[in-house]
Amino acid sequence: MASRRLSKWLLLIPLVLVVGVAWVIAQGGAATTAERFDLPRVPWEGGPAYYADFPVAKEAGWTDPAFFPIGVWFESVLEERDVRLDKEAGLNTYVELTANSDMKLIREHGMYAMTSKPLPGAGPETVGWLLTDEPDMFAGPGDGKWSGKFAGEGQICLPEKPPCGYTVMRTLKDKLPKGDGRLHYANFGKGVAMWESDEEASTFVNSYTDVLSTDIYWYTDAHICSEAETWLKLPRDRCPRAANYGRVVDRTRRLDALDGRRQPVYAFVEVGWPGANGRTAITADQIAGAVMNALVHEARGIVYFNHSFGGACVSQHVLREPCTKDIRAAVTELNRRITSLAPVLNTQSYAHTFEPRLDTMLKRHDGSYYVFATVGEQGSPGTYRLRLPAALASAGSAEVLFENRSVPIRDGVVTDAFATEHAYHVYRITP
Structure with a gap:
């Protein structure tokens, strides 16, 4: 009896060896793919872990790999319908709000904000402070005396020369709460993107912020292609394109790296008609292309410019309006895709050229x-x-x-x- 049992086990040995070898090969093959994948990495600031140094953002869940900042510029939240519509569109962050916005509603709906000052009722939903918008354009690169006025309000610098943009940044930052665990954010414009030297622009980019963005509205600015030809030597037949939005992210990231300390760079994309005399309104497909190209160029967040000053639907709330329902539907789907890809987007990229064009x-x-x-x-x-x-x-x-x-x-x-x-x-x- 014992010998028959032994014979059965001996017959099973070849099968066990075959299965075992196959398992080892399979495991070795999987390991080999990972081990052979030794491409260099694209430099980055650390992804979601970056926000761990800012207690309010960390507590809000910004260190979660499944979270990706998707913001909207200068909205108002006056009633529950406002925040509900924004959340349903896939937004999660307000970058500036009107002073009469209801911060409690924002907080209760799990949304976040970066505002230029503490608003009534503000709390843990306010993860950061907005220093200002486009100081590189309205005040210029310099340490001159600032009048306290902004674009359209009168003379900015006293006297006009030297420029006073750096003074604007310092002054506004000094007015904000200090050491409260919140991020400092600023958005720049054509000055940083193309008018200013690396030295001038890098002072804006590297001296005051923890998160930043640069806006150029390639699809809707009637003059941008001629300006880009002059300042960037960008051929007219290469403008406007979705790829132009990635160019802006590249420029900002390159400037940001000059001081050896990286911070997240967000992308700005219009969803309406920012200029009353602009070229035309942006289309849904152009929005998607611009956003995806910016992400390919390592944008760590998206901010939509939600105002439209021309065309048939003039509004501060493009993503809420019935007259722009097609844009809203397209942006909602785009945001769904971004959110589903957040765990992927929040990993460090590999450097590889698939096709140079x-x-x-x-x-x-x-x-x-x-x-x-x-x-x-x-x-x-x-x-x-x-x-x-x-x-x-x-x-x-x-x-x-x-x-x-x-x-x-x-x-x-x-x-x-x-x-x-x-x-x-x-x-x-x-x-």
């Missing part, structure tokens, strides 16, 4: 690799071949997120069409 970003999360691809300034609508890193070349296919399709990987290459200059695709590859 495309703007691309590569990330890894939870065993899968994500390729974000948009048409670059040097590209045009058409079909492109994205060459994958060697470690991913043997994968069979790439899932195209949000499009209900997959594309084959042949000889380490993904081939796909980009129908417009603002087209984008997000691929998920699981080796």
Whole structure:
């Protein structure tokens, strides 16, 4: 009896060895993919962990990898319907609010704010302070005397020369609460983006803030392409494009790195018609392309300019208006996609060139690799071949997120069409 049992076990040994070897190979293959994936990383400020140094933001949950800041510029929250509409649109942060806004409503609905001063009823929902908007433009780079006035209110600097933008920043920051665990934020404009030297612009970028952004409304500013041709040597046929928004993020990030201390750079994108004499209103597809291109260029947050001063729907609340319901629907879907990708976006990117005419970003999360691809300034609508890193070349296919399709990987290459200059695709590859 004992010998028969022994014989049965001896017969099982080859099977056990085969299964064991297969398991080892499978584990070794998975480990090898990760181990061979030794591409350099794109510099960053630390992602969500950055906010751990600011107790109010940390307590609010900004260190959560599933959180990605999606803001709206200078809104008002007067009744519950306001905040409900904004939250349903996928927004989570108010960057400046009217003085009569109800901070309790914002807090109760789990939304956040960065305001230029403490508003009545403010509390833990206020995660940061807004220093000011576009001081590089209305006051210029310099330490002159500031009159206390802003754009449109009279003479800014006393005398007009030297400029007084740095004085504006220092003065406004000194007026805010100190040591209260909140972020300091500022938004800049064409001065930082193109008018000023690196030295002048970097003083704005590196001296006063913990989070920053720079706005240029490429799709709606009637004069921006001629200005960009003059200041940036950007050819007219490369403007306006979704890729121009990523250019602004790149410029801000490069300036921010000059002092050796990185901070999150957010992107500004218009959702209406910012200038009454502007080119035209932005379209839903252009908004999506601009936002995705900014994310590919490592934007750590998105802020929508929610005001429209021209066209058929003049409003301070573009994302709430019935006359812009199509824009609202498109932005809501876009924000849903961003939020679903937050754990991916909140990881450090790898440096890899898939196709030089495309703007691309590569990330890894939870065993899968994500390729974000948009048409670059040097590209045009058409079909492109994205060459994958060697470690991913043997994968069979790439899932195209949000499009209900997959594309084959042949000889380490993904081939796909980009129908417009603002087209984008997000691929998920699981080796």
